[in-house]
Amino acid sequence: MSTYLLAFIVAELDYVEAFTKVGTPIPCRVYAPKGTAHLGKFSLDVCTKTLDLFNTVFGTPYPLPKMDMAAIADFDAGAMENWGLVTYRTNSILFDEATTTQSSKQWIASTVTHELAHQWFGNLVTMEWWSDLWLNEGFATWVGNYAVDKLFPDWHFWDTFVVEDVQSGLSLDCLRSSHPIEVEVQDPAEIDQIFDDISYSKGGSVIRMLSAYLTEDVFLEGIRQYLKKHAYGNASTGDLWAQLSETSGQDVSEFMNLWTKHTGYP
Structure with a gap:
């Protein structure tokens, strides 16, 4: 822990x-x-x-x-x-x-x-370093909304997600002061600065996009294997892409690096 x-x-x-x-x-x-x-x-x-x-x-x-x-x-x-x-x-x-x-x-x-x-994403499997903070916060954002939608379907929570999270991520990401989802953290003083809508809202939005692209069933199967493989340990964004690539039969890192390693959106 x-x-x-x-x-x-x-x-x-x-x-x-x-x-x-x-x-x-x-x-x-x-x-x-x-x-x-x-x-x-x-x-x-x-x-x-x-x-x-x-x-x-x-x-x-x-x-x-x-x-x-x-x-x-x-x-x-x-x-x-x-x-x-x-x-x-x-x-x-x-x-x-x-x-x-x-x-x-x-x-x-x-x-x-x-x-x-977070008990799974962040606690059971912890990011390798703060540069991969989005693995904690982006996943917790997407999974949290996934759960609310399942528990309260009449709330239409994914509609709220688009309005509040997707739009928030897009708005912040068009600024010159924005940063990639995967951001290099070289000093502990920089950690607090990345607890923002890029890590949370853009991170969760990109995960939602990837789930839809791979299909939810394939995506969740990859996540199950990812959690099993890295339980009680650390993982990086590369580890996630490797597992999703293995599960889906597609090179996930080839197209997802455009979304996570660069500021803005393709």
């Missing part, structure tokens, strides 16, 4: 609990400040159903004996995918049916699925 994924919490919190249904039941909990744990029931339901979906789709079961998600007031980020203990800003996980808007409900669902996607 990568050192950046270690977390522990010391606090007085309440929790709600449920279990997954696919394979060995995994206890899932949402921890929240005293008196607010009941507001975590929606996120808890999304959590158990998402883990069941990912266990089935990825062919590699969630490897830990539990999944905890904690609501933290004044949390700096929207969420952080610590392995087995995901931390969230309270408004990214707690849902009040009486006062929370529909858009906020969708934001909560997509944040939870994004962070759970």
